[in-house]
Amino acid sequence: MYKEKNSSRGSINLFLILLLISFKVYSQQEKDTTKLMNVRYGSKGIELETRDKKFLFQLASRLQFRFSTPNDTDPLTYDDYSQDAKTTFKINRARLKIGGHAFEPWLKYYWEYELSQSNLLDFRIMIEKWDWLSFKVGQWKTEFTRERFISSGEQQMVDRSLINRPFTVDRQLGAEVYGHLKGKGIADFNYWFAALTGTGRGSTSNDDNHLMYFGRAQ
Secondary structure, eight states, X not given: XXXXXXXXXXXXXXXHHHHHHHHHHHHHHHHHHHTTEEEEEETTEEEEEETTSSOEEEEEEEEEEEEEOSSOSSOSSTTHHHHSOOOEEEEEEEEEEEEEESSXXXXXXXEEEETTTTEEEEEEEEEOSSSSOEEEEEEEEOTTOHHHHSOTTSOSSSSOOGGGGGGOOOEEEEEEEEEEXXXXXXXXEEEEEEEXXXXXXXXXXXXXXXXXXXXXXX
């Protein structure tokens, strides 16, 4: 009878030890799981990044309100200032931006949606493993003119000038090769070469048998 009690106590003690070890291992796993992801707020909004730096998700939004009186809120020509006099208050821009990289830091993605007009503005995948040679496919704002290419949220003035309109090709669908050659003096420059549909954003087909080719060196 005494031996049976000792045997029972030994079994209980062994069970408790195994339970404590299992709980410790489980707690350690739970603790390690929380370390797999870093969450922060950076220059591009809320950022979720894995500790191995292979996956990054960025979420940002931007609102721009516009009040104008007594002239037109968004003139297309110089005559619109006097022909369409009215007081208006509206949401001029309501952007939702998502970007980051997946699997490798140089395999990047980005898309931007205009909530106020239900327009998909940008969607692109970029391979930027080397500074001197990068690739891009999707839809984006073509780097044709500096004023148009700069984001509306980073301009020094309220909006772009009227003279910008005739010189912009806006967003296009296509593929592009680009890069930055880091030399000395004139040998330090950026370049862009692209083949695009030329029919504007949201257009899934070309309007003729010719593509729009684009090149720029800066």
